[in-house]
Amino acid sequence: GDSVTQMEGPVTLSEEAFLTINCTYTATGYPSLFWYVQYPGEGLQLLLKATKADDKGSNKGFEATYRKETTSFHLEKGSVQVSDSAVYFCAPGKNSGGSNYKLTFGKGTLLTVNP
Amino acid sequence: DAGVTQSPTHLIKTRGQQVTLRCSPKSGHDTVSWYQQALGQGPQFIFQYYEEEERQRGNFPDRFSGHQFPNYSSELNVNALLLGDSALYLCASSPGQDGAQYFGPGTRLLVL
Numbered sequence: 001g002d003s004v005t006q007m008e009g010p011v012t013l014s015e016e017a018f019l020t021i022n023c024t025y026t027a028t029g030y031p032s033l034f035w036y037v038q039y040p041g042e043g044l045q046l047l048l049k050a051t052k053a054d055d056k057g058s059n060k061g062f063e064a065t066y067r068k069e070t071t072s073f074h075l076e077k078g079s080v081q082v083s084d085s086a087v088y089f090c091a092p093g094k095n096s097g098g099s100n101y102k103l104t105f106g107k108g109t110l111l112t113v114n115p
Numbered sequence: 116d117a118g119v120t121q122s123p124t125h126l127i128k129t130r131g132q133q134v135t136l137r138c139s140p141k142s143g144h145d146t147v148s149w150y151q152q153a154l155g156q157g158p159q160f161i162f163q164y165y166e167e168e169e170r171q172r173g174n175f176p177d178r179f180s181g182h183q184f185p186n187y188s189s190e191l192n193v194n195a196l197l198l199g200d201s202a203l204y205l206c207a208s209s210p211g212q213d214g215a216q217y218f219g220p221g222t223r224l225l226v227l
Contacts, residue, residue, distance in 0.1 A: 004157075034215065043119075043205055044158070044218040051213075089157055093216075099170035100146040100209045101216060105157030 002027040004106035006090050012112045019077040021109045023064075023090035026071065031092035032101060033057075033066050033073040038087045038108070047075075047088070080113045087111070117142065119208050119219035127225045128196050136191040136222045140208030146170075147189040148216060149181060152203040164189055193224075201226045 007022040025031070032051040036044040048057035053068035064075045073090055087108040093101030120139045128134050140147050146165045150158035160173035164183035183189045187208075193200055203223050207216035 036218075043220040044207075046215050046217060049215055091157075095212050099163055099165060100148065100212055100214065102160050102163065102171050102173070103148075103150075103158075103216065104160070105150075107155075108157050 002031070002092055002094070002104040004090050004092060004104055006088075006106035006109050009087075009108070010110040010112055012114065013080055015082055015113055015115050016079045017113075019075070019080045019084075019111070021075040021088055021090075021111070022072070023074055023106065024070070024072045025090070025092045025104075027092045027094065027104070029094060030068070031094045033064070034091045034093055034101075034103065035062070035064055035073070035075050036089045036091060036105075038089065040086070044089065080111075082113045082115055085111055085113045119144075119206055119217055121204075121206050121219040121222050123222060124220070125223045125225075127227065129227050130196055130198060132196050132226075133192065133194045134196060134224060136193075136204050136206075136224075138189045138191070138206030138208075138219060140187050140189070140206075141217050144208035144210045144214070144217070145187050146209045146211065146214075147183060147187065148207045148209070149189070149191050150205040150207065150218075151175075152205055152221070154202070158205055161191070196226045198226050200224065 035047040050057040050066035091103040148163040149161040152158040
């Protein structure tokens, strides 16, 4: 079945540092790729997505590029803020006739940003 | 515009009991998916409903069942609860086949 490998956390950075969270996936076919963020005590929020190879998803200063050749979708941000502290999940998703995406989540990467 | 809502927010049950969780999708969304998130883990896909039918199912036993109503809201039922069913249950809605999923705040279930 499909699977996701995310870099082990926790990741601790100082404010304004550069962020990279690695994500690689194994999936049959050509999934769409998503990053979700979960703030403490809350549900998941969609951060960004890419639906085909070489697409770049971006939102709130975060970016990720769909790399089919390396089956990767690494998350980056040039300058993190304390408010970015959260758990980040990478998730490939495939849909089939008559249905929406079935998302496969990694274990998540806890990011802590210190002032 | 209200987002995805779930009820109740918290629930405590004992082993062997049955539980029903509810979800109202975001306005304009017709597809509902359910996920189970154990503590410290990523969410795991349970099943997905569209047009009142189960369209996809993850690796969960038949104790887990669901329903979707004509107004697109959905219920998740779990029978014969086990201690291992303790988790955060997340509902996600989406508009049609290609739309991204938007998650609700979840229902935290504790089985004693």
